[in-house]
Amino acid sequence: MQIVHHGAYEGVTGSCHELRWQQYGILVDCGLFQGEEAPKVLDIEFPVGHIQALVITHCHIDHIGRIPWLLAAGFRGPIYATEATAALLPLMLDDGLKIQLNLNKSQRNTFLSLIKSLLRPVPFGCQAPMTLPNGDRLTLYFRQAGHILGSAFVEVVLPDEQVVVFSGDLGPSNTPLLVGPVSPARADVLVLESTYGDRAHERQSERSDKLKQIIEQSLIDGGAILIPAFSVGRTQELLFDIENLIAGSVLPLLRVNRQRMKWQELPVVLDSPLAGEVTEQYNLFHRLWDTEARSRKRCGRHPLSFEQCITLESHQQHQSMVNRLQSTGEPAIIVAASGMCSGGRIVNYLEALLPDPRTDIVMVGYQAKGTLGYSLARGEKRVKINDRVIEVMAKIHNLPGYSAHADKHELVQFVSNIGHGPNKIHLVHGDHRAQFGLASALREVRPGSEILVSANG
Numbered sequence: 450m451q452i453v454h455h456g457a458y459e460g461v462t463g464s465c466h467e468l469r470w471q472q473y474g475i476l477v478d479c480g481l482f483q484g485e486e487a488p489k490v491l492d493i494e495f496p497v498g499h500i501q502a503l504v505i506t507h508c509h510i511d512h513i514g515r516i517p518w519l520l521a522a523g524f525r526g527p528i529y530a531t532e533a534t535a536a537l538l539p540l541m542l543d544d545g546l547k548i549q550l551n552l553n554k555s556q557r558n559t560f561l562s563l564i565k566s567l568l569r570p571v572p573f574g575c576q577a578p579m580t581l582p583n584g585d586r587l588t589l590y591f592r593q594a595g596h597i598l599g600s601a602f603v604e605v606v607l608p609d610e611q612v613v614v615f616s617g618d619l620g621p622s623n624t625p626l627l628v629g630p631v632s633p634a635r636a637d638v639l640v641l642e643s644t645y646g647d648r649a650h651e652r653q654s655e656r657s658d659k660l661k662q663i664i665e666q667s668l669i670d671g672g673a674i675l676i677p678a679f680s681v682g683r684t685q686e687l688l689f690d691i692e693n694l695i696a697g698s699v700l701p702l703l704r705v706n707r708q709r710m711k712w713q714e715l716p717v718v719l720d721s722p723l724a725g726e727v728t729e730q731y732n733l734f735h736r737l738w739d740t741e742a743r744s745r746k747r748c749g750r751h752p753l754s755f756e757q758c759i760t761l762e763s764h765q766q767h768q769s770m771v772n773r774l775q776s777t778g779e780p781a782i783i784v785a786a787s788g789m790c791s792g793g794r795i796v797n798y799l800e801a802l803l804p805d806p807r808t809d810i811v812m813v814g815y816q817a818k819g820t821l822g823y824s825l826a827r828g829e830k831r832v833k834i835n836d837r838v839i840e841v842m843a844k845i846h847n848l849p850g851y852s853a854h855a856d857k858h859e860l861v862q863f864v865s866n867i868g869h870g871p872n873k874i875h876l877v878h879g880d881h882r883a884q885f886g887l888a889s890a891l892r893e894v895r896p897g898s899e900i901l902v903s904a905n906g
Contacts (some may be wrong), residue, residue, distance in 0.1 A: 450607060452640060455495050457878040458903035460513040461644055463815055464878055467500070468605060468613060473581050474500045477615045477640075479601060481514025481545075483791060483817030491515060493522040501581060504589060505530040506617025507600035508537040508681055516544055517560065528567045529577055531591045533599025533734045536569035537727060544680075544723045548792060553554045573601065576835040594619030595629040596853050598731050599683030604633055613638045614871070618878070619855040619863060621650060625741045626689050626752075630855070632866035639871040641864065643879030644815060645856045646887025656850030657690045663809055663846055664694070664702070664715070664782070669703035671805025673774045673781050675843075677795045677822060679788035680724035682853045683814050685731050685753055687784055689742065691717055692755045704780065720767055720785040720794050727761040728753050767794050768862060775801040788814045790821035799825075800834045808843035813851035860887060865894045873899045880904070 450470055456463030456479075463482035468475045482488055497519065505528060506512060518526075530538060539561045546552045546560060566900045577589040585608040591601035595619040605613045614636040622629040651659075667674050678684045694712065701709040717800055719725060731753055745752050761767050774781060786793040799821070802808040816822040824832050830841050855863065864874070874891060876884045881904045888900045 450611060450613070450638075452613070452638065452875055454875070454877060454903055456480060457480065457511070460880060461815065461878055462486050463515070464512045464641055465515070466615060466877065467495075470581065470585065470587065471583060472499060473583070475579075475587070475605065476500050476503045476519075478512040478617070479503060479515045479519045480512040481510050483511060483789065483820065484817035484823065486817065487819075491518050493518050497522045497524045500524055500526060502526045502579060503528045504603055504615075505538065506594065506603060506615065507597055508534050508541045508651050509597065509618070509679065510541065510545060512617070513538065513541060514549075516564070517546060517550070520560075520563065522773050527569045528564070529569045529571055529589055531599045531601050532570045532572055533730065533737060534569045534601070535599075536730050536734070537599060538568065539564060540726050540730075540900055541681065542725060557682070574801055592812065593628050593635065593737070594618065594629060595622070595624065595627050596684070598627065598727075598734055598737060602630065602633070604636070611637045612870075613640070615640045616642050616863075618642050618644070618853070618858065620853055621855050622859055622862075624686070626686055626738060627737050627742075627895050628737065630863060632863050632868075634867075635869040636867050636871040638873045638875070639864070639867070640875045640877060641860065642854070643860065643876045643883045643887045644854045645852065646860055646876070646879050646883040646890075647857060647882075647885075649858055650852055650856040651850045656679055656848055658689060658695065658894060659848055659850065660811070661694055663811060667809045668702045668704050668710065668715075668780050670807055670809075671780070672778050672805055672809065673783055673798075673802060674809045674811060675795065675798050675802060676782065676784045676811045676813060677790050677815060678724075678784050680721050680786045681727050683788055683851060684719070684721070684724045684784055684786075685728055686851060686853070688717075688719070688728070688755075688758060688811065689752045691758075691782065692750070692752050693889075695755065695757070696750060710780070713757060715757070716781040718761060718770060718781055718783045719759045720770065720783055720798075722760070722762050724784070724786060725762070739827060759844065767797070771797050774798070775805075776806070778807055788822065789816050790825065796821070796834060800837070800839060803832070803843050806842040806844070809846060810843050811846045811848055813848050815852065815854065857887060857890060861890050861894055864891055869897055871895070873901065875901045875903055877903045
């Protein structure tokens with residue numbers, strides 16, 4: 450048995466790992482590189498003839514974005530994923546094909562038909578047996594990872610009974626919307642993400658309070674609140690918290706003119722057709738929600754589709770909203786993709802409203818080096834958008850409590866709670882500092898494990 454890393458071993462994007470057994474390979478994720486990690490050519494640079502299957506941990510673009518290039522390289526094996534991930538995958542790839550390759554609808558539908566024919570949805574906890582051409586049998590299990598809807602860590606039981614676990618991206622514990630990850634009973638070999646392996650997040654309970662404070666102050670200052678967010682996961686967490694603030698707030702908001710506004714009157718704009726479609730899937734798969742979220746739904750509330758949340762569909766509606774906010778400075782919360790501000794509708798809002806000191810920008814997720822989001826989160830006062838230098842007069846807020854990744858403590862706890870093993874841990878999906886920081890912490894709780902820092906090469 451061998452593990453070969455084809456992406457996300459020296460950085461945090463382009464997740465792609467291969468499990469080799471004898472002469473055959475199983476690919477776990479095939480993601481897009483982003484920011485400074487993005488290569489000039491997206492072609493698959495490794496042979497695929499021996500790859501028997503693709504296993505998808507979840508639907509973020511840095512885990513699925515190179516699937517079109519994998520198929521172009523000749524792969525036609527089954528694609529295993531959880532039921533929710535299988536439902537989201539065509540939506541996400543359709544959006545990517547439109548943006549990355551500028552394919553028309555007919556071309557995209559042809560490709561998506563092929564994807565759907567290869568998909569093998571697997572319920573959480575169920576066996577997915579796989580027989581290799583030499584007759585050897587592998588078994589896959591998907592376990593809840595708590596990162597986004599349908600996200601999983603994957604247990605692979607090899608013919609010699611070894612268990613190899615691929616963490617994918619693990620979510621934080623105790624989030625109100627999705628069920629958190631539970632450590633596997635056994636892992637002989639663990640491939641573990643390390644995105645936040647060197648730092649701790651603020652408590653989840655604090656994020657809503659901080660968001661409320663930003664909203665209240667922004668109303669007093671005037672102007673819009675812009676929240677760049679990925680269409681899957683981050684957007685739904687934000688909507689969940691905003692709905693809770695609206696439902697639980699009794700006192701009105703004060704505006705710049707000292708007039709009072711009810712929370713129920715504050716416009717919440719979801720400017721992302723893709724995020725709207727993804728939110729529908731979150732509602733359809735509400736059985737995967739955590740206890741708190743399901744109880745709200747049973748009480749008649751709509752945590753992700755509340756009345757004052759408006760979804761903008763067309764580009765004309767989007768541009769009208771950008772122009773309106775730029776000219777009037779009226780209050781609104783805008784949630785739009787992309788989360789790293791590397792494309793999507795959020796870029797137009799930023800170009801128009803960054804020079805306005807009344808604007809508030811709320812950064813809620815990891816920002817890869819080389820992205821516009823990274824520059825803003827670092828507090829740079831001049832950024833380039835569409836070949837124009839834009840003065841940043843807006844207020845920038847960083848809310849790490851909205852990270853969809855486990856932090857250092859939670860990653861260490863995940864490993865500590867594994868009942869048997871691991872003998873070997875491969876650290877991936879993190880920059881050098883995060884991988885080395887997590888490796889040091891893991892050596893204290895698992896002194897008998899061999900820990901491989903993939904960033905070392």
